[in-house]
Amino acid sequence: MTGQLAPGTRVRVRLDWPETRGPCHIRTPYYVRGQEGVIHRALGRFRNPEKLAFARPAEELALYHVRFDLRRIWPEADADLLVELFESWLEAA
Amino acid sequence: MILKDLDERDILNGLRALLAEKGIADAAEIAARIAATDAAxxxxxxxxxxxxxxxxxxxxxxxxxxxxxxxxxxxxxxxxxxxxxxxxxxxxxxxxxxxxxxxxxxxxxxxxxxxxxxxxxxxxxxxxxxxxxxxxxxxxxxxxxxxxxxxxxxxxxxxxxxxxxxxxxxxxxxxxxxxxxxxxxxxxxxxx
Missing domain, CATH: 3.90.330.10 (Nitrile hydratase alpha /Thiocyanate hydrolase gamma)
Structure with missing residues (x-):
């Protein structure tokens, strides 16, 4: 998703596994992929680490704190969760 | 030259020399950063x-x-x-x-x-x-x-x-x- 996402916007993390397609550098933890969350706040724009890691030209991407209910991932978790995620990993939920 | 056959100290010195040569960080800057990291x-x-x-x-x-x-x-x-x-x-x-x-x-x-x-x-x-x-x-x-x-x-x-x-x-x-x-x-x- 692109454009400024307001706090409260529902999002889903792309269910994608670039690791299965070759060497890569991913900052999106496995356990939130495919999960629904809510934009908590915008954290600014940072250069795409997936390209920086290979010294490739890296565009700036919006980075968000996305909030998840951990109980929906692991019923025993009893907490919520903030994760920094780049806009390129988010889709509308 | 095969990198894995080199002494790690030589690799480090080579990297430091390259950083200085390319104007990315000189010896004093690296020393200052190491000191700040150790002091934190x-x-x-x-x-x-x-x-x-x-x-x-x-x-x-x-x-x-x-x-x-x-x-x-x-x-x-x-x-x-x-x-x-x-x-x-x-x-x-x-x-x-x-x-x-x-x-x-x-x-x-x-x-x-x-x-x-x-x-x-x-x-x-x-x-x-x-x-x-x-x-x-x-x-x-x-x-x-x-x-x-x-x-x-x-x-x-x-x-x-x-x-x-x-x-x-x-x-x-x-x-x-x-x-x-x-x-x-x-x-x-x-x-x-």
Missing amino acids: NPGQGAAMVARAWTDPGFRALMLADGTKAAEAMGIPMRGLPPLGVLENVPGLHHLVVCTLCSCYPRAVLGYPPFWYKSAAYRAKAVRTPRALLREFGTELPADIAIRVVDSTADYRWMVLPERPAGTEGWDAARLAAIVREGDMIGVTIPSV
């Missing part, structure tokens, strides 16, 4: 916490821009990832982890404690955080929600704990002495 320690974060507890203007700055707040305390932050500060408030407790690797606010807390990078800590923090806190001797009342902060990208996060009861009238130096490393990661809570 939890006392710096504790001093920030104590000042936030006694100076509302600093607290507001710290929550809005942790990097500026650290710089205001004389902590070198240039070229480092931005520092984010998570405020514990009544009913909400933060716990910081990096499940991917070992992201840690080294500039203000120094090197992470040995367990921070362990697979056990990283797994338990996101899966059974309340039980993990209990392992650290922290019994959170059931009505206090836990918010786990998985530090995955460009920020480094520290917790601003709640000022404990019984510290009324204390000055910042006395307050700083009770703030421990774990309090700023969120595995423990300051007490007197």
Whole structure:
């Protein structure tokens, strides 16, 4: 998703596994992929680490704190969760 | 020339020479950065916490821009990832982890404690955080929600704990002495 996402916007993390397609550098933890969350706040724009890691030209991407209910991932978790995620990993939920 | 056959000291010296030749970092700059990294320690974060507890203007700055707040305390932050500060408030407790690797606010807390990078800590923090806190001797009342902060990208996060009861009238130096490393990661809570 692109454009400024307001706090409260529902999002889903792309269910994608670039690791299965070759060497890569991913900052999106496995356990939130495919999960629904809510934009908590915008954290600014940072250069795409997936390209920086290979010294490739890296565009700036919006980075968000996305909030998840951990109980929906692991019923025993009893907490919520903030994760920094780049806009390129988010889709509308 | 095969890289793996070279002495690691030669590789390091070659890298340093290249950095200097390309104008990225000279020997003095690298030495200064190593000295700053080695000098960083939890006392710096504790001093920030104590000042936030006694100076509302600093607290507001710290929550809005942790990097500026650290710089205001004389902590070198240039070229480092931005520092984010998570405020514990009544009913909400933060716990910081990096499940991917070992992201840690080294500039203000120094090197992470040995367990921070362990697979056990990283797994338990996101899966059974309340039980993990209990392992650290922290019994959170059931009505206090836990918010786990998985530090995955460009920020480094520290917790601003709640000022404990019984510290009324204390000055910042006395307050700083009770703030421990774990309090700023969120595995423990300051007490007197």
